Amino acid sequence: MSATSPRTASRTTARGSRRTARRGFAAALAAAGAVIAAAVPAAATPAAEDVTPEQELTDALTVVDQYWTDNYEWYFGEEYTAPLVYTGSEGVQGMYTSGVDSYACGGEEGLVPSNALHCAEPVGEDWIAMSDDLLHEGTAQIGDAFVYAVVAHEWAHAIQQRQPGWTAPWTELQADCIAGATLAEATDQGLLSWDEGDEEELAVGLQAVADETGWTDTTSHGSAEERIAFFQHGVDEGVEGCLYDGLQP
Numbered sequence: 001m002s003a004t005s006p007r008t009a010s011r012t013t014a015r016g017s018r019r020t021a022r023r024g025f026a027a028a029l030a031a032a033g034a035v036i037a038a039a040v041p042a043a044a045t046p047a048a049e050d051v052t053p054e055q056e057l058t059d060a061l062t063v064v065d066q067y068w069t070d071n072y073e074w075y076f077g078e079e080y081t082a083p084l085v086y087t088g089s090e091g092v093q094g095m096y097t098s099g100v101d102s103y104a105c106g107g108e109e110g111l112v113p114s115n116a117l118h119c120a121e122p123v124g125e126d127w128i129a130m131s132d133d134l135l136h137e138g139t140a141q142i143g144d145a146f147v148y149a150v151v152a153h154e155w156a157h158a159i160q161q162r163q164p165g166w167t168a169p170w171t172e173l174q175a176d177c178i179a180g181a182t183l184a185e186a187t188d189q190g191l192l193s194w195d196e197g198d199e200e201e202l203a204v205g206l207q208a209v210a211d212e213t214g215w216t217d218t219t220s221h222g223s224a225e226e227r228i229a230f231f232q233h234g235v236d237e238g239v240e241g242c243l244y245d246g247l248q249p
C-alpha cells in the first residue's frame with residue numbers, strides 16, 4: 001500500500017485498484033479462517049523496498065488526514081479538526097519508543113509497549129500515537145498495509161469522538177469498519193494505491209498476530225475474524241455503511 005501523488009493519480013486507475021483489492025480481500029478472507037497456519041509464511045512478505053516503516057507511518061498519517069480533510073464536512077456538515085499526532089524521542093511523527101517515551105492519557109501512562117492509541121484527552125487536543133515495536137513487528141510480520149490499517153483505525157476513534165452519536169458498544173469494531181472505508185475511499189479518490197497482496201496481508205496477518213500486541217488483544221478489540229469482517233464491511237459499504245444499519249457484532 002502506498003500514498004499516491006495527487007498529480008499522477010488517475011481516478012480510473014484508482015477505481016480499478018479498488019475492485020481488485022476487494023476481490024483479493026474477499027478471497028483472503030475466505031482462506032484466512034481455514035488454513036491460517038499454512039498461509040502465514042506466504043503472507044510474511046517484506047514491506048515495499050526502499051520504504052522504511054517510519055516512512056510508511058508518515059505516508060499513512062498524511063493520506064488518512066487528507067482523506068478526512070477532504071470528506072469530513074461532506075459527511076457531517078461541520079468543519080474538520082484533525083487530532084494531534086504525538087512525536088516521541090526519535091523524532092518520527094506519530095511514533096513513540098516503547099519503554100523510553102512516557103506521556104499521560106487521562107491520568108494513566110498512554111504509551112504502553114506494542115500498542116497504538118487515540119487519546120481523547122485533553123478535549124480539543126486529542127492525539128494519536130503508535131509504538132515503535134508495533135510499527136516494526138507489524139510491518140515485518142504482516143506488511144506495510146498494517147501501518148495504514150492501524151493509522152486509519154486510530155483516526156477513526158478521533159472521528160467517533162467528534163461525532164459521539166456514532167459511538168456504540170462495539171466501538172472498536174466500528175473503528176475497524178471506518179478504517180476499511182477510509183482506505184477504500186482514499187483509494188477511490190486517488191490518495192492511495194493498493195499493492196498486490198495488501199488485503200491478504202491484513203486478513204492473514206491479523207489472524208496470525210491476534211493477542212500478540214495490545215492492538216490485537218482480542219478481549220478488547222474483538223476476534224481477528226470479527227475485525228476482518230468489519231474492516232471488509234467498510235471497504236464494501238463506505239463510511240455510511242459503518243453507521244447504525246443493523247451492523248452488530
Ligand SMILES: [Zn+2]
Nearest residue numbers: 153157172175
Ligand atoms: Zn481502537
